[in-house]
Amino acid sequence: MVTRSERRDAISSQFQSLVKNRPTPDGTDDGDAILELDDFSVFYGDFPAVHRLRLGMPRRQITAIIGPSGCGKSTLLNAINRMTDLIPGARVSGRMRLNGEEVYGNRMDVIWLRRRIGMVFQKPNPFPKSIYDNVAYGPRLHGKRDRDELDTIVERTLKESALWEEVQTRLHANAMSLSGGQQQRLCIARALAIEPQMVLLDEPTSSLDPQSTARIEALLEELRGHYTVIIVTHNMQQAARVSDYTLFLYEGEQIEFARNTQLFLNPQQEQTEEYIAGRFG
Numbered sequence: 001m002v003t004r005s006e007r008r009d010a011i012s013s014q015f016q017s018l019v020k021n022r023p024t025p026d027g028t029d030d031g032d033a034i035l036e037l038d039d040f041s042v043f044y045g046d047f048p049a050v051h052r053l054r055l056g057m058p059r060r061q062i063t064a065i066i067g068p069s070g071c072g073k074s075t076l077l078n079a080i081n082r083m084t085d086l087i088p089g090a091r092v093s094g095r096m097r098l099n100g101e102e103v104y105g106n107r108m109d110v111i112w113l114r115r116r117i118g119m120v121f122q123k124p125n126p127f128p129k130s131i132y133d134n135v136a137y138g139p140r141l142h143g144k145r146d147r148d149e150l151d152t153i154v155e156r157t158l159k160e161s162a163l164w165e166e167v168q169t170r171l172h173a174n175a176m177s178l179s180g181g182q183q184q185r186l187c188i189a190r191a192l193a194i195e196p197q198m199v200l201l202d203e204p205t206s207s208l209d210p211q212s213t214a215r216i217e218a219l220l221e222e223l224r225g226h227y228t229v230i231i232v233t234h235n236m237q238q239a240a241r242v243s244d245y246t247l248f249l250y251e252g253e254q255i256e257f258a259r260n261t262q263l264f265l266n267p268q269q270e271q272t273e274e275y276i277a278g279r280f281g
């Protein structure tokens with residue numbers, strides 16, 4: 001029978017080498033939250049898929065959302081850009097503020113909101129267009145037409161997403177000709193091209209091989225400090241490696257939200273400890 005203290009030591013040694021204690025990005029401090037949830041819930045009919053969340057996600061840092069299947073990770077992610085509005089029977093309660101503005105307030109322009117938040121899904125989903133047109137798509141929607149300006153945006157975001165070296169000589173090739181890992185980096189470039197307030201990633205590496213996964217993780221490291229990133233992942237080692245903060249959800253409830261140095265090395269809740277020790281989920 002493993003004692004609690006032995007389990008804690010095992011967890012700590014497993015995650016010690018993964019968790020990085022990075023300083024807050026320049027111009028931000030510890031309490032600087034871009035997204036604040038206050039008693040925030042999402043219901044499907046009467047069923048609370050996420051329930052009474054209360055937390056602040058830090059600006060220009062990376063927050064991971066972890067928890068067993070069905071705990072509400074995607075529901076929360078979709079609530080941030082109000083994709084939940086499109087689901088019949090879904091409703092929210094409580095407050096969510098982005099940069100101090102009520103996401104669910106009467107004055108929020110939902111089209112504007114969705115255009116300010118980049119989203120990347122589990123399976124890479126580039127448009128069946130050229131690499132260039134995929135990246136230029138969002139800026140064009142925002143009314144940018146000047147060719148030089150678009151060229152600059154395409155080059156900048158392909159560099160930010162660590163794809164430029166591989167595609168600079170074939171920008172007009174179809175995006176579907178790229179490998180799965182390259183397609184996912186292109187989707188990240190497409191999300192960055194709109195200069196988003198936030199980038200939401202829903203299990204972005206679960207369909208990729210280990211090498212492509214490592215490239216995406218390295219890319220996230222580069223994005224940190226410039227963009228606010230929220231990543232849903234089933235992989236606890238990945239959460240420990242790439243993020244600064246982690247939210248652990250269980251059956252829609254917020255069990256623990258903390259810096260990774262706490263959540264993975266010194267969890268405050270026994271359920272967190274059991275989950276990251278792999279005892280359930």
Ligand SMILES: Nc1ncnc2c1ncn2[C@@H]1O[C@H](COP(=O)(O)OP(=O)(O)OP(=O)(O)O)[C@@H](O)[C@H]1O
Nearest residue numbers: 044047049067068069070071072073074075076087
């Ligand atoms: N459109 C919907 N209508 C009704 N219930 C839903 C709907 N979408 C999700 N749910 C339920 O809400 C709960 C949370 O689902 P959600 O997809 O957010 O979980 P998850 O943590 O992202 O799961 P997974 O890790 O399997 O992707 C689950 O019980 C799910 O069955």
